[in-house]
Amino acid sequence: MDPCLSTQLIDGDGVFNVSGLESFMKEVKLAECGLSYAVVSIMGPQSSGKSTLLNHLFRTNFREMDAFRGRSQTTKGIWMAKAQNIEPCTLVMDLEGTDGRERGEDDTAFEKQSALFALAVSDIVLINMWCHDIGREQAANKPLLKTVFQVMMRLFSPRKTTMLFVIRDKSKTPLENLEPILREDIQKIWDGVPKPHAHKDTPLSEFFNVQVVALNSYEEKEELFREQVSNLRDRFQQSIAPGGLAGDRRGVVPASGFSFSSQQFWKVIKENKDLDLPAHKVMVATVRCEEIGYEKVATFTADEEWQQFEEAVQSDYVPGFGKKISSLLDRCLSEYDMEAIYFDEGVRTSKRHQLESKLLQLVNPAYQSLLGHLRTRTLEAFKESFDKAVEKEGFAVAARDSTQIFLEKFDKGSEDATIQQVNWDPSKVKDKLKRDIEAHVVSVRATKLSELCATYEGKLTKALAEPVEALLDSASEDTWPAIRKLLQRETKAAVSGLESAISTFELDEATEKELLLRLENHGRSVVESKAREEAARILIRMKDRFSTLFSRDADSMPRVWTGKEDIKAITKTARSASMKLLSTMAAIRLEEDGDNIDTTLSLALVDAARPGTTDRSIQSLDPLASSSWERVPEERTLISPVQCKSLWRQFKAETEYTVTQAIAAQEANKRNNNWLPPPWALAAMAVLGFNEFMTLLRNPFYLAVMFVVFLVGKAIWVQLDIANEFRNGFLPALLSLSTKFVPTIMNILKRLADEGAAPAAPERQRETELQPRNNSSNSNVTSAGSSSLTSSENGPEYSSPVAQ
Numbered sequence: 025m026d027p028c029l030s031t032q033l034i035d036g037d038g039v040f041n042v043s044g045l046e047s048f049m050k051e052v053k054l055a056e057c058g059l060s061y062a063v064v065s066i067m068g069p070q071s072s073g074k075s076t077l078l079n080h081l082f083r084t085n086f087r088e089m090d091a092f093r094g095r096s097q098t099t100k101g102i103w104m105a106k107a108q109n110i111e112p113c114t115l116v117m118d119l120e121g122t123d124g125r126e127r128g129e130d131d132t133a134f135e136k137q138s139a140l141f142a143l144a145v146s147d148i149v150l151i152n153m154w155c156h157d158i159g160r161e162q163a164a165n166k167p168l169l170k171t172v173f174q175v176m177m178r179l180f181s182p183r184k185t186t187m188l189f190v191i192r193d194k195s196k197t198p199l200e201n202l203e204p205i206l207r208e209d210i211q212k213i214w215d216g217v218p219k220p221h222a223h224k225d226t227p228l229s230e231f232f233n234v235q236v237v238a239l240n241s242y243e244e245k246e247e248l249f250r251e252q253v254s255n256l257r258d259r260f261q262q263s264i265a266p267g268g269l270a271g272d273r274r275g276v277v278p279a280s281g282f283s284f285s286s287q288q289f290w291k292v293i294k295e296n297k298d299l300d301l302p303a304h305k306v307m308v309a310t311v312r313c314e315e316i317g318y319e320k321v322a323t324f325t326a327d328e329e330w331q332q333f334e335e336a337v338q339s340d341y342v343p344g345f346g347k348k349i350s351s352l353l354d355r356c357l358s359e360y361d362m363e364a365i366y367f368d369e370g371v372r373t374s375k376r377h378q379l380e381s382k383l384l385q386l387v388n389p390a391y392q393s394l395l396g397h398l399r400t401r402t403l404e405a406f407k408e409s410f411d412k413a414v415e416k417e418g419f420a421v422a423a424r425d426s427t428q429i430f431l432e433k434f435d436k437g438s439e440d441a442t443i444q445q446v447n448w449d450p451s452k453v454k455d456k457l458k459r460d461i462e463a464h465v466v467s468v469r470a471t472k473l474s475e476l477c478a479t480y481e482g483k484l485t486k487a488l489a490e491p492v493e494a495l496l497d498s499a500s501e502d503t504w505p506a507i508r509k510l511l512q513r514e515t516k517a518a519v520s521g522l523e524s525a526i527s528t529f530e531l532d533e534a535t536e537k538e539l540l541l542r543l544e545n546h547g548r549s550v551v552e553s554k555a556r557e558e559a560a561r562i563l564i565r566m567k568d569r570f571s572t573l574f575s576r577d578a579d580s581m582p583r584v585w586t587g588k589e590d591i592k593a594i595t596k597t598a599r600s601a602s603m604k605l606l607s608t609m610a611a612i613r614l615e616e617d618g619d620n621i622d623t624t625l626s627l628a629l630v631d632a633a634r635p636g637t638t639d640r641s642i643q644s645l646d647p648l649a650s651s652s653w654e655r656v657p658e659e660r661t662l663i664s665p666v667q668c669k670s671l672w673r674q675f676k677a678e679t680e681y682t683v684t685q686a687i688a689a690q691e692a693n694k695r696n697n698n699w700l701p702p703p704w705a706l707a708a709m710a711v712l713g714f715n716e717f718m719t720l721l722r723n724p725f726y727l728a729v730m731f732v733v734f735l736v737g738k739a740i741w742v743q744l745d746i747a748n749e750f751r752n753g754f755l756p757a758l759l760s761l762s763t764k765f766v767p768t769i770m771n772i773l774k775r776l777a778d779e780g781a782a783p784a785a786p787e788r789q790r791e792t793e794l795q796p797r798n799n800s801s802n803s804n805v806t807s808a809g810s811s812s813l814t815s816s817e818n819g820p821e822y823s824s825p826v827a828q
């Protein structure tokens with residue numbers, strides 16, 4: 025659009041051309057002007073050469089009436105154009121001419137509305153009038169002035185508009201003479217205008233800055249007209265500067281609000297309401313500042329740098345966030361300040377605050393997310409560094425130092441994220457980090473301490489378990505004192521080891537004591553559980569011990585029951601050793617408080633059972649008829665007296681057979697050593713059988729038969745190893761021989777027949793193969809003493825109630 029071309033702002037029907045104004049403003053770049061612009065409008069009778077004057081004065085292009093077509097109205101409504109080559113930007117409005125007729129008090133008439141609009145919007149109002157109307161009662165512009173002054177009252181505060189009276193077609197009368205008459209006319213009209221009470225005595229000069237200029241006729245003295253117009257034009261240069269034509273103007277609406285302000289003015293005027301200029305200014309400022317704010321928010325959200333930051337902080341901490349975002353916000357707010365600078369200060373400031381909080385609201389989630397990442401990162405880094413620091417510095421020092429270092433790191437990170445425009449407090453996030461760090465330290469401490477405790481408990485278990493087992497197995501008077509000594513020594517070593525290991529944890533006294541006590545208790549519990557295990561196997565142990573002592577001699581060699589051994593004494597020794605085992609295992613004796621279990625057991629089980637014992641008190645009062653030992657608390661009892669009694673009974677029953685076997689073996693041995701008939705029988709046999717013997721010797725046949733019988737008998741004797749068989753007793757020898765007899769006879773017969781009977785060879789071979797098996801079964805029988813005990817061991821095991 026050619027800026028010289030004029031735009032119709034309001035048409036003849038009073039319709040405001042919003043889009044026309046908007047595009048006009050864009051064209052002339054009005055919004056950038058701030059307050060550096062002026063608005064000039066012209067009023068006057070129809071066809072009084074207003075458009076002609078404006079076009080000459082401002083080099084605009086308002087429609088003029090063609091002089092040759094005659095006078096008729098050409099301007100309808102209000103038109104607007106930009107003055108050419110006048111600084112600052114000057115907007116020129118050409119108003120529809122007044123028809124000079126009185127309209128009464130009808131404020132709705134377009135003439136009044138457009139006059140009010142021009143007064144509200146313009147800094148300078150040109151009043152175009154014919155020279156010959158000055159001093160005339162029926163002057164054409166009198167109603168106009170009346171209207172202007174009347175509507176002026178409706179502007180709440182005067183804008184101190186410059187009212188420049190342009191006298192057209194001036195006569196020869198000099199302006200010096202005309203001006204007083206004109207001012208008098210104006211004063212008369214001002215005085216005649218009904219005023220509200222507040223302005224009753226307000227002078228005209230309070231509202232208007234009245235100036236007068238006279239021009240020669242454009243039609244008759246064009247050259248002169250042009251010259252005068254050119255001079256007048258100079259006065260419009262820098263018109264808003266102090267001392268300029270509109271130097272006193274007030275209540276200027278910033279250029280970017282001109283469109284909205286004009287629309288609002290026209291709207292209010294059309295609704296026939298009063299124009300409250302201050303309120304209007306606030307309203308325009310509010311709307312415009314809000315608009316500027318919205319624009320700034322939109323610019324900020326569309327900013328590429330902001331978008332990159334916003335996206336980046338979703339996944340990680342971004343260094344330099346605070347500085348960058350602060351500068352983006354600063355730029356945004358400065359732009360607002362620049363654009364809103366000319367609007368009402370109160371409105372502008374409050375809208376700035378709104379803008380700022382809106383922007384911060386936009387930024388806050390990113391900031392919080394950033395702090396969240398900072399917290400997580402710091403915590404992770406702390407965990408990693410802390411583990412290493414613990415190894416180097418010890419637990420407590422590492423915990424203290426690392427916590428301090430990483431909280432400081434968080435402080436630095438949050439400082440980096442700080443946004444200048446706001447005082448967001450990161451302390452809540454820091455507190456959460458502190459809590460997380462503390463929780464981690466506590467959990468690591470718990471893990472490390474339990475690891476250490478487990479290590480030392482393991483060491484203690486290892487140091488105690490096997491030795492305790494060995495000591496219990498040996499069961500003697502010294503067993504429990506030795507266990508106590510061992511427990512004391514090993515516990516002391518473990519406790520001092522743990523004590524020095526946990527020294528770096530700087531634990532409070534109570535916790536440290538508790539840990540050490542726990543270790544001590546663990547030592548005791550190892551011993552106790554070992555003792556319980558052994559107590560559960562007491563019957564086997566007792567039988568083992570019995571068997572060892574009974575079946576083997578002092579050199580651990582197996583006994584051969586030759587008949588010379590004192591089986592009773594051996595049995596007694598073996599039983600008393602087994603009883604010692606029972607009394608040792610009956611209770612846990614970790615304190616040196618002594619008990620009488622040993623005595624009680626020997627009294628009750630050995631002495632009471634002796635046939636010669638007649639003590640009535642012992643027989644009548646069974647000391648084992650109790651479920652608890654004297655001076656032994658229940659928790660330390662492994663085998664109760666009653667259980668001891670039943671165990672002993674079982675033990676005796678199960679070892680009885682061994683003893684019986686031994687006695688039997690001894691008897692048999694004794695008999696085997698005397699297998700020849702007694703000497704008197706031999707003598708009788710010699711005397712009585714002398715004749716028969718001689719007969720046999722004299723008869724060669726009998727001699728041959730006897731020789732054959734002798735040979736066969738000798739063969740059987742050798743084959744069956746009869747002499748050896750009887751060494752193990754008579755009965756076993758008989759049993760063994762009976763099983764071997766038939767096969768051996770068969771063997772001998774086959775061997776005799778062997779000479780000529782080759783087909784019998786496989787059978788013989790089979791018999792030969794059978795031989796070692798028979799021998800082995802034979803040997804099993806000979807070791808009956810120990811095998812009978814072993815088989816009984818495989819019988820049902822005693823299950824101690826303590827072990828359960």
Ligand SMILES: Nc1nc2c(ncn2[C@@H]2O[C@H](COP(=O)(O)OP(=O)(O)OP(=O)(O)O)[C@@H](O)[C@H]2O)c(=O)[nH]1
Nearest residue numbers: 070071072073074075076089091097098099121242
């Ligand atoms: N006598 C005289 N006539 C003039 C002067 N200037 C312009 N005219 C003539 O007056 C007639 C109307 O001129 P415009 O400039 O259209 O007048 P206007 O006041 O804008 O007219 P409307 O907008 O219709 O009210 C034209 O024929 C002009 O040539 C002047 O200084 N003296």
